[in-house]
Amino acid sequence: MTQAPLYYIRFLKPPPIDCNVGQHFTIVWTIESDLGDQAFWEPVPVTCSLQGCTQLGLRIMNADPKGNNKKKVSAKPYQQEKSLPLTPDVPLVYDPLQGGGIVTKLVVEPLPGKVLPVGTTVSIQLSMILSPAARTTVTSHAIWQNAYMFASSIWLLPTWSVPMQTTVTKQRHFESESGDQAERILRVSKNKVIHIREDAVQSIARHVWDCGLGMCQFLAEQNIDPRYNVFLELGSGTGLVGIYAAELLKPKKVYLTDLADALEIMQQNVDLMENKNLDMVVKELSWGPEKQLEYKDVNLILLTDVLYNQSSHDLLLETLDWLLDNEEAKALLTYKERNHDEREFFTKVAKKGWRCDRVPSDDLICEVYWIGK
Numbered sequence: 001m002t003q004a005p006l007y008y009i010r011f012l013k014p015p016p017i018d019c020n021v022g023q024h025f026t027i028v029w030t031i032e033s034d035l036g037d038q039a040f041w042e043p044v045p046v047t048c049s050l051q052g053c054t055q056l057g058l059r060i061m062n063a064d065p066k067g068n069n070k071k072k073v074s075a076k077p078y079q080q081e082k083s084l085p086l087t088p089d090v091p092l093v094y095d096p097l098q099g100g101g102i103v104t105k106l107v108v109e110p111l112p113g114k115v116l117p118v119g120t121t122v123s124i125q126l127s128m129i130l131s132p133a134a135r136t137t138v139t140s141h142a143i144w145q146n147a148y149m150f151a152s153s154i155w156l157l158p159t160w161s162v163p164m165q166t167t168v169t170k171q172r173h174f175e176s177e178s179g180d181q182a183e184r185i186l187r188v189s190k191n192k193v194i195h196i197r198e199d200a201v202q203s204i205a206r207h208v209w210d211c212g213l214g215m216c217q218f219l220a221e222q223n224i225d226p227r228y229n230v231f232l233e234l235g236s237g238t239g240l241v242g243i244y245a246a247e248l249l250k251p252k253k254v255y256l257t258d259l260a261d262a263l264e265i266m267q268q269n270v271d272l273m274e275n276k277n278l279d280m281v282v283k284e285l286s287w288g289p290e291k292q293l294e295y296k297d298v299n300l301i302l303l304t305d306v307l308y309n310q311s312s313h314d315l316l317l318e319t320l321d322w323l324l325d326n327e328e329a330k331a332l333l334t335y336k337e338r339n340h341d342e343r344e345f346f347t348k349v350a351k352k353g354w355r356c357d358r359v360p361s362d363d364l365i366c367e368v369y370w371i372g373k
Protein backbone atom coordinates (compact mmCIF):
# COMPACT_ATOMS: atom_id res chain seq x y z
CA MET A 1 0.00 0.00 0.00
CA THR A 2 1.34 3.45 -0.89
CA GLN A 3 1.21 6.06 1.81
CA ALA A 4 -1.89 8.25 1.74
CA PRO A 5 -1.41 11.82 0.49
CA LEU A 6 -0.72 14.54 2.98
CA TYR A 7 -2.45 17.92 3.19
CA TYR A 8 -1.48 20.80 5.46
CA ILE A 9 -3.69 23.16 7.44
CA ARG A 10 -1.88 26.44 6.93
CA PHE A 11 -2.28 29.94 8.34
CA LEU A 12 -2.04 32.34 5.40
CA LYS A 13 -2.51 35.11 7.97
CA PRO A 14 -1.56 33.82 11.43
CA PRO A 15 -2.99 35.33 14.64
CA PRO A 16 -1.09 38.19 16.29
CA ILE A 17 1.74 37.43 18.68
CA ASP A 18 0.48 40.08 21.14
CA CYS A 19 -3.19 40.75 21.81
CA ASN A 20 -5.56 41.91 24.51
CA VAL A 21 -8.35 39.83 25.99
CA GLY A 22 -11.52 41.03 24.25
CA GLN A 23 -9.73 42.26 21.15
CA HIS A 24 -10.92 40.92 17.80
CA PHE A 25 -8.37 39.56 15.37
CA THR A 26 -8.57 37.82 12.01
CA ILE A 27 -6.90 34.66 10.82
CA VAL A 28 -6.84 33.46 7.23
CA TRP A 29 -6.24 29.76 6.72
CA THR A 30 -6.42 27.07 4.10
CA ILE A 31 -5.78 23.37 3.42
CA GLU A 32 -3.28 22.64 0.68
CA SER A 33 -0.42 20.39 -0.48
CA ASP A 34 3.17 21.05 0.62
CA LEU A 35 3.95 22.93 -2.57
CA GLY A 36 0.75 24.98 -2.25
CA ASP A 37 -0.14 23.98 -5.80
CA GLN A 38 -3.23 21.97 -4.81
CA ALA A 39 -5.90 23.33 -2.51
CA PHE A 40 -7.93 20.53 -0.89
CA TRP A 41 -11.10 20.04 -2.92
CA GLU A 42 -13.81 19.15 -0.38
CA PRO A 43 -15.23 20.82 2.74
CA VAL A 44 -13.37 19.72 5.89
CA PRO A 45 -14.40 20.37 9.53
CA VAL A 46 -11.51 21.76 11.55
CA THR A 47 -11.39 22.58 15.26
CA CYS A 48 -9.60 25.73 16.36
CA SER A 49 -8.59 25.33 20.02
CA LEU A 50 -7.11 27.69 22.55
CA GLN A 51 -4.31 26.16 24.60
CA GLY A 52 -2.24 27.45 27.49
CA CYS A 53 -4.92 29.01 29.73
CA THR A 54 -7.98 27.20 31.08
CA GLN A 55 -9.62 30.53 32.07
CA LEU A 56 -9.92 31.72 28.48
CA GLY A 57 -12.07 30.68 25.54
CA LEU A 58 -12.56 31.62 21.91
CA ARG A 59 -15.53 33.13 20.15
CA ILE A 60 -16.02 33.32 16.36
CA MET A 61 -17.13 36.77 15.31
CA ASN A 62 -17.94 36.11 11.64
CA ALA A 63 -21.40 37.46 10.92
CA ASP A 64 -21.13 36.36 7.35
CA PRO A 65 -20.31 32.65 7.18
CA LYS A 66 -19.02 33.16 3.63
CA GLY A 67 -16.22 35.05 5.30
CA ASN A 68 -13.73 36.26 2.80
CA ASN A 69 -15.87 38.00 0.23
CA LYS A 70 -14.45 41.46 0.75
CA LYS A 71 -17.43 43.29 -0.74
CA LYS A 72 -19.89 41.49 1.52
CA VAL A 73 -17.78 42.04 4.59
CA SER A 74 -17.52 45.77 4.05
CA ALA A 75 -21.23 46.05 3.16
CA LYS A 76 -22.22 44.02 6.19
CA PRO A 77 -19.69 44.38 8.98
CA TYR A 78 -19.19 41.67 11.60
CA GLN A 79 -21.97 41.86 14.14
CA GLN A 80 -21.66 40.94 17.77
CA GLU A 81 -25.17 39.45 17.97
CA LYS A 82 -24.34 36.88 15.29
CA SER A 83 -21.28 35.63 17.15
CA LEU A 84 -21.19 32.05 18.45
CA PRO A 85 -20.77 30.90 22.07
CA LEU A 86 -17.47 31.16 23.92
CA THR A 87 -15.64 27.81 24.20
CA PRO A 88 -12.03 26.54 24.28
CA ASP A 89 -12.64 24.76 20.93
CA VAL A 90 -14.47 26.42 18.05
CA PRO A 91 -15.69 24.41 15.06
CA LEU A 92 -14.74 25.82 11.66
CA VAL A 93 -15.32 24.53 8.17
CA TYR A 94 -12.78 24.63 5.37
CA ASP A 95 -14.67 25.55 2.21
CA PRO A 96 -12.72 24.87 -1.01
CA LEU A 97 -14.77 27.47 -2.84
CA GLN A 98 -13.26 30.24 -0.70
CA GLY A 99 -10.31 30.99 -2.95
CA GLY A 100 -7.57 32.88 -1.15
CA GLY A 101 -8.30 31.24 2.19
CA ILE A 102 -10.94 31.11 4.88
CA VAL A 103 -11.25 34.36 6.81
CA THR A 104 -12.16 33.79 10.47
CA LYS A 105 -12.60 36.62 12.94
CA LEU A 106 -12.00 35.56 16.55
CA VAL A 107 -11.87 37.01 20.01
CA VAL A 108 -10.30 35.61 23.22
CA GLU A 109 -12.43 36.16 26.33
CA PRO A 110 -12.63 34.78 29.89
CA LEU A 111 -14.86 31.68 30.07
CA PRO A 112 -18.06 32.07 32.12
CA GLY A 113 -17.30 32.22 35.83
CA LYS A 114 -13.54 32.63 35.24
CA VAL A 115 -11.84 35.86 36.18
CA LEU A 116 -8.36 37.06 35.29
CA PRO A 117 -7.13 40.25 37.00
CA VAL A 118 -6.36 43.30 34.85
CA GLY A 119 -2.66 43.31 34.02
CA THR A 120 -2.36 39.52 33.77
CA THR A 121 -0.48 38.30 30.68
CA VAL A 122 -0.75 34.66 29.62
CA SER A 123 0.88 32.81 26.75
CA ILE A 124 -1.68 30.98 24.62
CA GLN A 125 -1.55 29.11 21.32
CA LEU A 126 -4.22 28.35 18.77
CA SER A 127 -4.22 24.91 17.19
CA MET A 128 -6.07 23.97 13.99
CA ILE A 129 -6.75 20.21 13.91
CA LEU A 130 -9.11 17.94 11.95
CA SER A 131 -12.38 17.78 13.96
CA PRO A 132 -12.89 14.47 15.83
CA ALA A 133 -16.08 13.55 13.94
CA ALA A 134 -14.25 13.62 10.59
CA ARG A 135 -11.33 11.42 11.65
CA THR A 136 -11.01 7.96 10.16
CA THR A 137 -8.12 7.07 12.49
CA VAL A 138 -8.74 6.97 16.23
CA THR A 139 -5.17 7.74 17.16
CA SER A 140 -2.96 10.47 15.83
CA HIS A 141 -0.01 9.70 13.51
CA ALA A 142 2.86 8.31 15.60
CA ILE A 143 5.32 11.06 14.62
CA TRP A 144 3.28 13.95 13.16
CA GLN A 145 1.59 15.27 16.28
CA ASN A 146 -2.23 15.37 16.05
CA ALA A 147 -2.29 14.48 12.34
CA TYR A 148 -5.32 12.30 11.56
CA MET A 149 -6.66 10.58 8.46
CA PHE A 150 -9.93 11.66 6.91
CA ALA A 151 -12.06 11.16 3.76
CA SER A 152 -10.63 8.40 1.63
CA SER A 153 -7.46 8.04 3.69
CA ILE A 154 -5.79 11.42 3.43
CA TRP A 155 -3.54 12.68 6.20
CA LEU A 156 -4.28 16.16 7.49
CA LEU A 157 -1.36 17.86 9.23
CA PRO A 158 -2.43 20.34 11.91
CA THR A 159 -0.83 23.67 12.65
CA TRP A 160 -0.25 25.76 15.77
CA SER A 161 0.09 29.50 16.04
CA VAL A 162 3.29 30.73 17.64
CA PRO A 163 2.69 31.64 21.32
CA MET A 164 0.41 34.70 21.67
CA GLN A 165 1.07 36.96 24.66
CA THR A 166 -2.46 37.80 25.75
CA THR A 167 -3.01 40.58 28.27
CA VAL A 168 -6.08 41.43 30.32
CA THR A 169 -6.55 45.21 29.99
CA LYS A 170 -9.39 47.68 30.14
CA GLN A 171 -8.43 48.77 26.65
CA ARG A 172 -10.16 46.56 24.06
CA HIS A 173 -9.23 48.20 20.79
CA PHE A 174 -5.56 47.70 20.43
CA GLU A 175 -3.89 47.52 17.05
CA SER A 176 -1.72 44.45 16.79
CA GLU A 177 0.07 43.06 13.83
CA SER A 178 -0.56 39.54 12.54
CA GLY A 179 2.18 37.07 13.17
CA ASP A 180 4.07 35.78 10.18
CA GLN A 181 4.90 32.25 11.33
CA ALA A 182 3.22 29.07 12.55
CA GLU A 183 4.39 25.85 14.17
CA ARG A 184 4.34 22.14 13.40
CA ILE A 185 4.93 19.65 16.21
CA LEU A 186 6.62 16.25 15.81
CA ARG A 187 6.84 13.48 18.35
CA VAL A 188 10.35 12.13 18.99
CA SER A 189 9.45 9.78 21.86
CA LYS A 190 6.74 9.28 24.46
CA ASN A 191 7.88 12.29 26.45
CA LYS A 192 9.49 14.43 23.80
CA VAL A 193 8.23 16.61 20.96
CA ILE A 194 9.97 19.19 18.79
CA HIS A 195 8.48 22.50 17.66
CA ILE A 196 9.34 23.68 14.18
CA ARG A 197 8.43 27.19 13.06
CA GLU A 198 7.69 27.89 9.41
CA ASP A 199 6.77 31.04 7.52
CA ALA A 200 3.19 31.79 6.53
CA VAL A 201 4.20 33.21 3.15
CA GLN A 202 5.07 30.78 0.37
CA SER A 203 8.76 30.03 0.24
CA ILE A 204 10.91 27.09 -0.78
CA ALA A 205 13.26 26.98 2.17
CA ARG A 206 11.18 28.26 5.07
CA HIS A 207 8.48 25.59 5.03
CA VAL A 208 7.92 22.01 6.14
CA TRP A 209 7.72 19.56 3.22
CA ASP A 210 6.37 16.01 2.78
CA CYS A 211 9.84 14.48 2.36
CA GLY A 212 11.06 16.01 5.62
CA LEU A 213 8.09 14.58 7.48
CA GLY A 214 8.67 11.25 5.72
CA MET A 215 12.36 11.26 6.71
CA CYS A 216 11.48 11.87 10.38
CA GLN A 217 9.10 8.91 10.27
CA PHE A 218 11.74 6.75 8.56
CA LEU A 219 14.42 7.62 11.14
CA ALA A 220 12.00 6.89 13.98
CA GLU A 221 10.96 3.51 12.57
CA GLN A 222 14.40 2.22 11.51
CA ASN A 223 17.33 1.22 13.61
CA ILE A 224 19.92 3.66 12.31
CA ASP A 225 23.40 2.28 12.93
CA PRO A 226 24.91 4.18 15.89
CA ARG A 227 28.26 4.37 14.11
CA TYR A 228 26.67 7.26 12.17
CA ASN A 229 27.43 10.01 14.65
CA VAL A 230 28.24 13.20 12.70
CA PHE A 231 25.30 14.34 10.58
CA LEU A 232 25.14 16.96 7.85
CA GLU A 233 21.86 18.04 6.33
CA LEU A 234 22.13 19.65 2.89
CA GLY A 235 19.31 22.05 1.92
CA SER A 236 17.94 21.84 5.44
CA GLY A 237 15.23 24.54 5.05
CA THR A 238 13.56 24.92 8.46
CA GLY A 239 16.05 22.46 10.01
CA LEU A 240 13.25 19.98 10.73
CA VAL A 241 15.09 16.80 9.75
CA GLY A 242 18.46 17.61 11.33
CA ILE A 243 16.76 18.72 14.54
CA TYR A 244 14.54 15.63 14.65
CA ALA A 245 17.53 13.36 13.94
CA ALA A 246 19.58 15.07 16.67
CA GLU A 247 16.85 14.67 19.30
CA LEU A 248 16.13 11.06 18.26
CA LEU A 249 19.63 9.66 17.68
CA LYS A 250 21.83 11.94 19.83
CA PRO A 251 24.84 12.07 17.47
CA LYS A 252 28.07 13.85 18.42
CA LYS A 253 27.36 16.74 16.07
CA VAL A 254 24.76 17.92 13.53
CA TYR A 255 25.40 20.47 10.80
CA LEU A 256 22.30 22.13 9.34
CA THR A 257 23.20 23.79 6.06
CA ASP A 258 21.41 25.70 3.32
CA LEU A 259 21.60 28.90 1.29
CA ALA A 260 21.71 32.21 3.20
CA ASP A 261 17.93 32.72 3.00
CA ALA A 262 17.23 29.78 5.32
CA LEU A 263 19.84 30.42 8.02
CA GLU A 264 17.69 32.61 10.24
CA ILE A 265 14.75 30.18 10.47
CA MET A 266 17.10 27.20 10.98
CA GLN A 267 18.78 29.02 13.88
CA GLN A 268 15.39 30.02 15.28
CA ASN A 269 14.31 26.37 15.31
CA VAL A 270 17.61 25.28 16.88
CA ASP A 271 17.09 27.92 19.58
CA LEU A 272 13.65 26.42 20.31
CA MET A 273 15.22 23.03 21.12
CA GLU A 274 14.91 22.17 24.80
CA ASN A 275 18.02 20.00 24.86
CA LYS A 276 20.89 22.51 24.86
CA ASN A 277 23.51 19.75 25.15
CA LEU A 278 23.27 18.71 21.52
CA ASP A 279 25.99 20.13 19.29
CA MET A 280 24.05 21.86 16.52
CA VAL A 281 25.82 24.01 13.92
CA VAL A 282 23.89 26.21 11.46
CA LYS A 283 25.99 27.13 8.41
CA GLU A 284 25.63 28.39 4.88
CA LEU A 285 26.62 25.72 2.38
CA SER A 286 25.89 26.37 -1.27
CA TRP A 287 26.33 23.14 -3.23
CA GLY A 288 29.34 22.86 -5.52
CA PRO A 289 32.73 21.23 -6.09
CA GLU A 290 34.68 23.13 -3.46
CA LYS A 291 35.70 20.62 -0.78
CA GLN A 292 35.20 21.99 2.74
CA LEU A 293 37.46 20.29 5.28
CA GLU A 294 35.25 21.32 8.18
CA TYR A 295 32.90 18.48 7.19
CA LYS A 296 35.55 15.75 6.88
CA ASP A 297 34.15 13.77 9.84
CA VAL A 298 30.57 13.78 8.56
CA ASN A 299 29.38 10.19 8.14
CA LEU A 300 25.63 10.64 7.59
CA ILE A 301 24.37 13.12 4.98
CA LEU A 302 20.66 13.83 5.15
CA LEU A 303 18.84 14.93 1.99
CA THR A 304 15.11 15.60 1.82
CA ASP A 305 13.22 17.07 -1.10
CA VAL A 306 16.32 18.42 -2.82
CA LEU A 307 15.82 17.07 -6.36
CA TYR A 308 13.00 19.45 -7.43
CA ASN A 309 15.39 21.66 -9.42
CA GLN A 310 17.16 19.65 -12.10
CA SER A 311 19.60 22.46 -12.82
CA SER A 312 21.06 21.94 -9.30
CA HIS A 313 21.62 18.19 -9.64
CA ASP A 314 25.22 18.51 -10.82
CA LEU A 315 26.08 20.90 -7.98
CA LEU A 316 24.49 18.55 -5.47
CA LEU A 317 26.38 15.58 -6.92
CA GLU A 318 29.64 17.54 -6.72
CA THR A 319 28.99 18.20 -3.03
CA LEU A 320 28.15 14.56 -2.40
CA ASP A 321 31.29 13.58 -4.27
CA TRP A 322 33.64 15.29 -1.78
CA LEU A 323 31.52 14.42 1.26
CA LEU A 324 31.46 10.73 0.28
CA ASP A 325 35.26 10.73 0.01
CA ASN A 326 34.98 9.81 3.69
CA GLU A 327 34.72 6.02 3.33
CA GLU A 328 32.54 5.84 6.42
CA ALA A 329 29.98 8.24 4.98
CA LYS A 330 26.59 7.48 3.45
CA ALA A 331 23.82 9.74 2.22
CA LEU A 332 20.19 9.10 3.09
CA LEU A 333 17.72 10.65 0.66
CA THR A 334 13.93 10.99 0.81
CA TYR A 335 12.35 11.87 -2.50
CA LYS A 336 8.86 12.53 -3.82
CA GLU A 337 8.41 12.81 -7.57
CA ARG A 338 7.17 16.22 -8.65
CA ASN A 339 8.34 15.90 -12.25
CA HIS A 340 9.42 12.60 -13.82
CA ASP A 341 12.55 14.17 -15.38
CA GLU A 342 14.01 14.67 -11.89
CA ARG A 343 14.73 10.93 -11.89
CA GLU A 344 17.67 11.75 -14.15
CA PHE A 345 19.48 12.33 -10.82
CA PHE A 346 19.50 8.56 -10.22
CA THR A 347 20.89 7.91 -13.72
CA LYS A 348 23.73 10.33 -12.97
CA VAL A 349 24.41 8.58 -9.63
CA ALA A 350 24.57 5.24 -11.48
CA LYS A 351 26.93 6.69 -14.13
CA LYS A 352 29.33 7.69 -11.36
CA GLY A 353 29.40 4.05 -10.29
CA TRP A 354 28.00 4.91 -6.83
CA ARG A 355 25.70 2.57 -4.91
CA CYS A 356 22.12 3.72 -4.65
CA ASP A 357 19.81 1.32 -2.81
CA ARG A 358 16.12 2.02 -2.56
CA VAL A 359 14.70 1.03 0.83
CA PRO A 360 11.20 -0.50 0.81
CA SER A 361 9.07 2.34 2.15
CA ASP A 362 5.49 1.65 1.11
CA ASP A 363 4.09 3.08 4.32
CA LEU A 364 5.93 6.39 3.84
CA ILE A 365 4.90 9.50 1.96
CA CYS A 366 8.15 9.38 -0.06
CA GLU A 367 10.82 7.12 -1.52
CA VAL A 368 13.98 6.45 0.54
CA TYR A 369 17.49 5.77 -0.80
CA TRP A 370 20.90 5.03 0.73
CA ILE A 371 23.66 6.44 -1.49
CA GLY A 372 27.38 5.72 -1.12
CA LYS A 373 30.55 5.34 -3.13
Ligand SMILES: C[S@@+](CC[C@H](N)C(=O)[O-])C[C@H]1O[C@@H](n2cnc3c(N)ncnc32)[C@H](O)[C@@H]1O
Pocket: 204, 205, 206, 207, 208, 209, 211, 212, 213, 234, 235, 236, 237, 238, 240, 257, 258, 259, 262, 285, 286, 287, 303, 304, 305, 306, 308, 312, 315
Ligand atom coordinates in the same frame (compact mmCIF):
# COMPACT_ATOMS: atom_id res chain seq x y z
C1 LIG B 1 12.11 21.89 -1.04
S1 LIG B 1 13.23 22.56 0.11
C2 LIG B 1 13.41 21.23 1.25
C3 LIG B 1 13.85 21.72 2.58
C4 LIG B 1 14.07 20.59 3.61
N1 LIG B 1 15.10 19.68 3.16
C5 LIG B 1 12.79 19.89 3.90
O1 LIG B 1 12.56 18.79 3.36
O2 LIG B 1 11.97 20.42 4.66
C6 LIG B 1 14.78 22.50 -0.78
C7 LIG B 1 15.93 23.13 -0.02
O3 LIG B 1 17.13 23.00 -0.77
C8 LIG B 1 17.86 24.23 -0.69
N2 LIG B 1 18.72 24.41 -1.85
C9 LIG B 1 18.34 24.49 -3.15
N3 LIG B 1 19.41 24.70 -3.94
C10 LIG B 1 20.50 24.74 -3.13
C11 LIG B 1 21.89 24.93 -3.36
N4 LIG B 1 22.37 25.13 -4.59
N5 LIG B 1 22.72 24.92 -2.29
C12 LIG B 1 22.23 24.71 -1.04
N6 LIG B 1 20.92 24.53 -0.77
C13 LIG B 1 20.06 24.55 -1.80
C14 LIG B 1 16.75 25.27 -0.64
O4 LIG B 1 17.22 26.51 -0.12
C15 LIG B 1 15.71 24.60 0.24
O5 LIG B 1 15.89 24.88 1.59
